[in-house]
Structures are given as structure tokens and as C-alpha cells.
Amino acid sequence: MAEERPGSWFGFGFCGFGQALGSGRGRQVLSPEPLRLPDAGTDICGVSAAWSYTAFVSRAGRVLLSGSAGGAADGCRDAWASETLLVVLRDGRGPGPGAELQAWAPGSALRGEPLWAQTVAPEAGREDGAGGGTRAGPLPLLPCARAYVSPRPPLYRPLAPELRARRLELGAEHALLLDEAGQVYSWGGGRHGQLGHGTLEAELAPRLLEALQGLRMAEVAAGGWHSVCVSEMGDIYIWGWNESGQLALPARGLAEDGQTVAGEATALKEDGSGVKGPAGTEEGAAAPFIAVQPFPALLDLPLGSDAVTASCGSRHTAVVTRTGELYTWGWGHPRLLTRTVAETPEHKQVSGRLLHRQIRGRGESEKKPSHQAAGTGQDEIWSLLFCVSAAASECAEGSLVSAKPVS
Amino acid sequence: MAEDSNRDALAGPGALWEALRALLPRTKEELRLDLRASVEGSVVVLLQQAADLFYGGRRSECLQACEAVLDYSWEKLNTGLWQDVDKDWRRVYAFGCLLKAMCLCEAPGDSATVAAALRACDMGLLMGAAIFDDILIKVAAVLQAHLLPGKRPAQGPAPEQPRLKKARNGHVSIPDMRSEKAVPRLHCPSLQHFRKHYLIPQTPVILEGVADHWPCMKKWSLEYIQEIAGCRTVPVEVGSRYTDEEWSQRLMTVSEFISCYILNEPRDVGYLAQHQLFDQIPELKQDISIPDYCCLGDGEEEEITINAWFGPPGTVSPLHQDPQQNFLAQESEAVYPHDTHLLHNTSQVGPRGLAAPPPPPGGRTTLQPSSVLSLLRCDLPSGNCVVIPWAPSQEAVPKARKRPLATAGQPSCPPGAPASQLPAHCSLGRGLDVRLSMYIYFVHINVLVLFV
Numbered sequence: 042m043a044e045e046r047p048g049s050w051f052g053f054g055f056c057g058f059g060q061a062l063g064s065g066r067g068r069q070v071l072s073p074e075p076l077r078l079p080d081a082g083t084d085i086c087g088v089s090a091a092w093s094y095t096a097f098v099s100r101a102g103r104v105l106l107s108g109s110a111g112g113a114a115d116g117c118r119d120a121w122a123s124e125t126l127l128v129v130l131r132d133g134r135g136p137g138p139g140a141e142l143q144a145w146a147p148g149s150a151l152r153g154e155p156l157w158a159q160t161v162a163p164e165a166g167r168e169d170g171a172g173g174g175t176r177a178g179p180l181p182l183l184p185c186a187r188a189y190v191s192p193r194p195p196l197y198r199p200l201a202p203e204l205r206a207r208r209l210e211l212g213a214e215h216a217l218l219l220d221e222a223g224q225v226y227s228w229g230g231g232r233h234g235q236l237g238h239g240t241l242e243a244e245l246a247p248r249l250l251e252a253l254q255g256l257r258m259a260e261v262a263a264g265g266w267h268s269v270c271v272s273e274m275g276d277i278y279i280w281g282w283n284e285s286g287q288l289a290l291p292a293r294g295l296a297e298d299g300q301t302v303a304g305e306a307t308a309l310k311e312d313g314s315g316v317k318g319p320a321g322t323e324e325g326a327a328a329p330f331i332a333v334q335p336f337p338a339l340l341d342l343p344l345g346s347d348a349v350t351a352s353c354g355s356r357h358t359a360v361v362t363r364t365g366e367l368y369t370w371g372w373g374h375p376r377l378l379t380r381t382v383a384e385t386p387e388h389k390q391v392s393g394r395l396l397h398r399q400i401r402g403r404g405e406s407e408k409k410p411s412h413q414a415a416g417t418g419q420d421e422i423w424s425l426l427f428c429v430s431a432a433a434s435e436c437a438e439g440s441l442v443s444a445k446p447v448s
Numbered sequence: 449m450a451e452d453s454n455r456d457a458l459a460g461p462g463a464l465w466e467a468l469r470a471l472l473p474r475t476k477e478e479l480r481l482d483l484r485a486s487v488e489g490s491v492v493v494l495l496q497q498a499a500d501l502f503y504g505g506r507r508s509e510c511l512q513a514c515e516a517v518l519d520y521s522w523e524k525l526n527t528g529l530w531q532d533v534d535k536d537w538r539r540v541y542a543f544g545c546l547l548k549a550m551c552l553c554e555a556p557g558d559s560a561t562v563a564a565a566l567r568a569c570d571m572g573l574l575m576g577a578a579i580f581d582d583i584l585i586k587v588a589a590v591l592q593a594h595l596l597p598g599k600r601p602a603q604g605p606a607p608e609q610p611r612l613k614k615a616r617n618g619h620v621s622i623p624d625m626r627s628e629k630a631v632p633r634l635h636c637p638s639l640q641h642f643r644k645h646y647l648i649p650q651t652p653v654i655l656e657g658v659a660d661h662w663p664c665m666k667k668w669s670l671e672y673i674q675e676i677a678g679c680r681t682v683p684v685e686v687g688s689r690y691t692d693e694e695w696s697q698r699l700m701t702v703s704e705f706i707s708c709y710i711l712n713e714p715r716d717v718g719y720l721a722q723h724q725l726f727d728q729i730p731e732l733k734q735d736i737s738i739p740d741y742c743c744l745g746d747g748e749e750e751e752i753t754i755n756a757w758f759g760p761p762g763t764v765s766p767l768h769q770d771p772q773q774n775f776l777a778q779e780s781e782a783v784y785p786h787d788t789h790l791l792h793n794t795s796q797v798g799p800r801g802l803a804a805p806p807p808p809p810g811g812r813t814t815l816q817p818s819s820v821l822s823l824l825r826c827d828l829p830s831g832n833c834v835v836i837p838w839a840p841s842q843e844a845v846p847k848a849r850k851r852p853l854a855t856a857g858q859p860s861c862p863p864g865a866p867a868s869q870l871p872a873h874c875s876l877g878r879g880l881d882v883r884l885s886m887y888i889y890f891v892h893i894n895v896l897v898l899f900v
Contacts, residue, residue: 058493
């Protein structure tokens with residue numbers, strides 16, 4: 042199995058707080074640019090972005106903060122950044138494999154004492170590093186899969202063990218859980234249909250998404266008020282709020298702004314081969330506007346590509362396909378197309394890892410999404426988008442699909 | 449109000465800018481919001497940056513910072529229930545709107561730019577909270593004065609003689625009336641009499657002569673409202689019933705609303721969503737008075753909340769149609785534009801914050817009326833007031849509920865109550881030929897003053 046090669050990170054989006062996008066050219070970066078960190082040799086294996094700062098986790102166990110919050114700390118396995126709280130999973134202070142979960146105020150620069158700390162049980166019978174099988178995913182899910190972290194109190198929230206959680210993602214008001222059987226659960230607020238149960242009612246406890254029952258999902262991602270999941274076959278299911286086109290469905294707000302680019306604001310459902318209809322301002326021609334999608338909807342990518350992984354910002358969505366393309370859609374402001382990444386030889390095979398909520402995948406080059414109701418890349422508050430690019434050429438196809446440890 | 453210099457498009461912006469700039473404090477230190485810890489430090493930094501950029505004359509960067517502030521605070525305003533949204537976030541939002549409006553007007557621009565600035569003010573008024581002594585209202589007044597009728601961006605056709613329209617009965621089902629009673633009429637009763645015989649026993653009554661002296665009775669017409677408030681952005685609900693697939697809530701100017709939904713045989717039913725119109729547009733507030741009877745309530749006079757509703761004739765309230773139904777706890781929050789086209793399972797699902805009708809057992813949002821008031825029937829000639837007291841709901845609800853409600857109302861039918869109240873089922877007669885009808889609803893004493 043090919044080893045995971047170190048790659049380089051790219052970012053784009055809003056960096057008004059100086060979140061180390063490296064270009065230093067101003068408040069926003071329009072298309073992915075290589076990331077330059079102060080410590081050039083640092084091998085970043087994980088990134089977590091909040092609105093005004095970013096946390097980088099290196100393979101050596103160092104967490105670096107950049108942006109409105111600074112500082113660094115060692116001995117960290119994982120980090121999860123939110124605007125109010127930085128959560129770090131650190132090696133336990135005592136002997137043994139246990140870890141300590143710490144919650145810090147972002148402004149504390151990881152100095153002094155954390156706001157809150159708790160020892161977490163080590164994973165039973167699992168090893169860090171390479172290996173088959175799935176392990177509980179990154180924060181906010183804890184390694185033991187028995188609990189997760191929330192940015193709002195109570196910070197430590199237990200999960201029923203029978204859920205067998207593999208990944209957990211948090212939106213602004215809801216939570217998504219992927220279990221080991223590939224089933225998706227959701228709970229929390231539901232007023233924008235983000236739970237996917239077909240209603241706008243809230244759910245207090247994890248509830249199985251019946252619409253997806255039986256389909257094995259590989260990834261889940263949660264945006265502010267929308268949800269995405271990717272099946273093992275490469276299909277994308279998406280649901281929730283579409284006010285900015287984050288579901289790749291026609292959105293009134295975008296049409297009314299009238300700034301859709303080059304008339305490409307059509308629903309993504311068309312076969313990608315050149316069906317680019319007029320901008321959806323014509324009431325009769327375009328499909329009706331959809332603000333809320335309370336059930337999962339299947340989303341077809343252009344050219345019938347299979348998705349590998351997905352990630353969401355608060356109002357946008359990004360997907361990496363099996364053939365290595367990155368598609369993004371949703372809120373971006375003002376509307377500009379994402380340009381393709383400069384084609385340089387190093388970028389032949391890219392292992393794409395997108396932020397915010399990490400995506401893993403391969404991206405060869407970034408193509409323009411055929412649905413570009415809102416261009417991404419400029420001034421997306423939540424969208425520090427990072428891709429890892431493998432320096433050398435091939436990675437075995439198999440290595441893509443099998444789950445690699447994230448951190 | 450408008451100065452002659454404003455008539456000239458070229459000289460105008462200079463005077464406009466001067467007038468706007470005079471509203472702001474002279475130094476950036478004074479343009480500071482005191483915010484609690486619930487607003488994150490990064491946002492506070494960004495606000496300071498925006499203020500610095502503004503006072504430093506760096507308009508486009510200030511605009512960018514404002515947009516970032518607006519986008520982030522908008523997300524906060526949309527997280528959770530409206531009543532739980534921290535007021536400081538609304539102040540942050542208002543601050544962003546203020547600076548955005550100012551930045552848009554700094555350079556000479558055409559009337560579309562000024563209209564955009566006014567729209568930014570209106571968004572701040574609708575969704576934000578008061579800052580710097582209601583500065584947004586002052587800014588809006590200046591901008592509005594600048595937008596003279598001839599200079600407004602193109603709207604719908606100029607209002608013609610409004611045609612009288614019959615109430616539409618086509619798709620309205622006759623409600624099941626439990627009983628019919630005649631509503632008594634009184635001419636300016638004494639406060640004591642009113643209180644004893646109508647307010648305390650919660651009996652509806654028609655009060656004649658109460659609003660006779662209100663300036664609005666003489667002044668208000670479509671033309672007048674268009675002149676006073678035509679370029680202001682207001683929330684509008686489209687669709688005769690919120691359960692309809694076509695039901696949506698969006699923002700538009702009053703002129704657009706009138707031309708699309710009141711005049712000219714509108715295709716769709718649309719009505720101005722009930723919200724505190726008079727706080728947003730104080731010029732209209734001058735035309736009404738608060739009836740003395742409102743002082744009989746428990747709260748302070750300052751707490752009297754005045755909501756207004758207006759719509760075309762013939763609109764039918766969904767509540768009217770299903771008196772047995774639970775009342776829709778209108779938890780609707782502040783309005784922002786999104787259209788709800790429900791693809792699936794529409795009957796159970798409503799737009800944000802609006803409880804769907806019949807909720808599942810154990811559903812959370814709708815209020816159970818403690819008692820359904822019996823239906824009343826009366827004929828109400830134009831210009832009268834009907835006072836409809838009703839019982840508060842059993843839920844304890846915070847007083848500061850001033851969200852716009854989702855309701856379509858026939859002129860004869862009161863709107864759905866805010867969640868703190870129960871609506872009365874009153875059918876006050878059909879077939880009224882009116883051009884527009886308006887409810888003014890004084891919240892705190894549970895009294896609806898309706899005039900047609």
C-alpha cells in the first residue's frame with residue numbers, strides 16, 4: 042500500500058485575520074494558493090479552520106495557530122477550532138495511552154491552563170498509524186467514539202455506544218453521525234431541513250436517516266444549516282438550507298442578485314457536457330427556487346463523476362471526486378468563479394484534503410463547477426479551503442478509498 | 449425636507465454625504481459599541497477595523513470589512529430561535545448596515561446606489577437592534593429625502609386610480625362557525641365602561657369614533673403611503689396560505705409591494721407581513737395615535753407594541769378556514785429573503801419559524817388555544833375601530849415578541865396573533881370593497897384595533 046506522501050497545502054478564502062494563507066495580498070484569496078507557514082518544514086497532517094483563525098496539526102504532534110489567535114503547543118494529536126473554543130486532544134500527562142481533551146480560549150495562545158480538561162479513555166484495541174479498519178474519526182468525535190465535543194456547554198457530550206460512531210460533524214444547530222455500518226444519524230435543530238427527516242422539527246437524540254437506510258455512506262459533512270454525505274459508490278446526497286445555493290439547487294437570492302457569472306447558474310443536475318443554461322433569473326425557464334430541502338436529494342456531478350469526500354463551510358459545499366477534481370458551490374461573495382489551479386507537474390496527483398471539516402481525496406486540478414450560482418473562493422468566511430497536493434505522481438488507487446488515519 | 453440642491457444629481461451626493469456624515473460622531477472612538485462577551489473578540493476587532501477604515505476614508509476596504517461583519521452576524525441571527533438571539537449580535541448587524549450604507553453613499557452615485565444604501569438601513573432596522581440612538585432611522589430619513597420621486601429607481605407602473613375589488617371567495621371554504629353573535633357597537637365609551645364590560649370579560653366590541661381624529665383617516669391612501677414610504681424595504685408574504693407551495697416571504701420596497709400585490713390585478717396574493725412598521729418608518733407613526741383604551745393594560749405605555757398589517761382586499765386568512773385547527777404559533781423571526789418552494793411533503797412543512805399546521809403528537813411549536821372564542825359576525829363600514837380583546841395563551845412568553853407574523857388576512861378578519869396571544873375568530877363580514885386594509889395591533893394589552 043502506498044504510503045501517504047507528504048503533500049503541500051493550498052488555501053483560499055477570507056483571510057482578513059491573516060490566517061496564514063501565505064499570499065499576504067489582502068483580505069481574500071481568490072483561488073487556491075500554496076500555503077506558507079512560518080515553520081517551513083512542518084509537515085501538516087490536519088487543519089481545522091474557524092472564522093478568524095486556523096489550527097494546523099503537524100505529524101510531529103504540534104499544533105500551530107494562525108490568524109486572530111496565535112500560539113503553538115506540542116504533544117497534540119488533534120485539534121478542532123471554533124470561534125469560541127479551541128479543542129485539543131493531547132497526549133495524556135500520565136503513563137499509558139490515554140489522552141487528555143482540553144478546551145482553550147482561542148486567545149490564550151495555548152498558554153497557561155485550559156478552560157476545561159478531561160481525560161479520555163483510550164481506544165480499545167486500536168493502534169494509531171496505518172492499518173486497516175476504520176477508527177473513530179477526528180474531533181469533534183473523540184477517539185473512543187463514546188462522546189464528542191461541542192463548542193457550547195456542555196462541552197463533553199456522551200454518545201450511545203450502540204451507535205458505533207465513526208465520524209461526527211457539527212453544524213450550527215445540528216449534528217451528523219456516521220456509524221461503522223455506513224448509516225447516518227442526525228439530531229439537533231431542524232428548522233432548515235438540515236436533519237433530513239422530511240420535517241422541520243428538531244430531534245433531541247440521534248435519529249436514523251431513513252431515506253438513506255441501506256446505502257452505505259463513506260463520508261458525512263455538515264455545514265451551518267445543511268448536510269452532505271457521500272456514499273461508498275460515490276454518490277452525493279445533500280439536504281438542508283439552500284439560501285446561498287449550497288445544495289446546488291436554484292436559489293432565489295442568487296438569481297435576484299443577478300450577478301451569476303457568465304450565465305452558468307443552472308442546476309447541477311445536468312450532464313456536465315456543456316449544458317449551461319441561462320442564469321436562473323427567468324422565472325419560467327429555470328427550475329423553481331428551492332430554499333429548504335428537508336429530505337436527502339441525490340446530486341449528480343458533471344460528467345457523472347464519483348465523489349470521494351465532501352466538506353462544508355457554513356454556507357458552501359466542496360467535493361473531491363475520484364478522478365481528482367474539486368468542486369465547490371454555495372456562498373461566495375461577490376460571485377467569482379474558481380479558477381483552475383496552475384497546472385504544474387507537481388500537481389499531477391493530488392491528495393486533496395479540504396477544509397473546513399476535512400475532506401480527503403485526490404484532486405488533479407480544480408475545474409470550474411458547472412453550477413456556479415455563486416462563485417467560491419472570494420471572501421468566504423468559513424471557507425479556508427486547503428488541499429494537499431502529493432508531490433510525486435501515482436498513489437495507488439486503492440489507497441484512496443481505504444481510510445487512512447487522519448492525524 | 450428635500451433641499452433644492454438635492455434635485456441636481458451631480459450636486460446631490462455632496463449634500464447627501466454631508467448630511468449623512470453629520471449624523472455620525474466626529475471621532476472613531478465615539479463610534480464604538482459596548483458589547484458583552486457573547487460577541488467574540490475577533491468580531492470586536494473587525495468592528496474596530498471597520499470603524500478605523502471608515503474614518504480613515506478607505507471606503508472599499510471598509511465595505512469589505514462591513515460585509516464580513518454582516519455575513520458573520522447574519523449567521524448568528526439565523527442560529528437558533530429569534531427570541532434567543534443575543535441582542536448584541538443584532539446590534540453588530542445594525543452597525544454593519546450603518547457603515548455599509550454610509551460607505552455606499554460616500555462617492556457620488558446614482559439613485560440606485562442610494563436605494564441600495566436605504567435598503568441596507570432597512571435591513572438593519574428589520575433585523576438589527578437600535579444603536580447610537582436610533583441612528584439608522586435618521587440615516588434612512590436622510591436617504592429617503594434624497595430619493596425624490598423623480599429620482600427613484602424604476603418601479604412598477606405609477607399607481608393609477610385603484611380599482612375597487614370584490615373579495616375573492618373562490619377558493620375560500622366557509623368556516624365552521626360554532627355560533628354567531630352580533631358585536632355590540634359603542635360610540636367612544638368611557639374608559640371605565642369599556643374596561644368593565646369589555647376588556648375584563650374579553651368581549652369584543654366595535655368602538656365608533658375612536659380613530660376619527662387620527663390623521664391617517666384623512667391622509668392615508670395608496671398614493672400617500674407610496675409617497676411617504678415607497679422606497680422602504682419591508683417584509684412581504686406571498687401566497688394566500690402559508691401552507692401553499694407558493695407561499696414565501698421576501699423583502700421588497702413598499703412601491704414594489706403596492707404595484708405587484710395591491711394594484712393591477714395581482715397574480716399572486718401578497719401582503720405586508722405584520723411587523724413593527726411604525727418603528728421602521730416613523731413618518732407613518734405620526735399619523736396614528738394610541739387609543740386611550742390601551743392605557744388600561746398592565747404594562748407601561750412604552751411597552752405598547754404596534755404592529756401593522758396591510759394587504760389587498762379579498763385575502764383570506766388560513767386561520768379563518770380552519771377554526772378547529774391549532775393556532776400557529778407564529779414564532780416567525782425577522783425576515784430575510786428566501787423563497788420556500790417545498791418539494792416534499794409540503795403540508796407538514798412550513799418556512800422557517802412558522803409552525804406547520806397540525807403538528808405531530810407531542811409537537812412542540814403550536815399553541816393550544818385554551819378556548820376558542822366563538823365566531824362573531826358583524827358588518828363594519830370603513831373607518832371604524834373594532835376592539836377585540838382576547839385571552840393570553842397559557843404559555844409564558846416573553847413580552848418582547850415583535851416578530852412579523854405570517855398571516856394573510858381578509859380585511860374583515862384579524863391576523864393570527866403573535867405567540868403571546870390568541871387570535872379571536874372574528875369574521876367581520878365579507879365582500880368589503882376596500883382598497884387596502886390595515887390593522888394596527890397594540891400588543892401589550894391584548895387589544896386589536898382594526899380599522900378598515
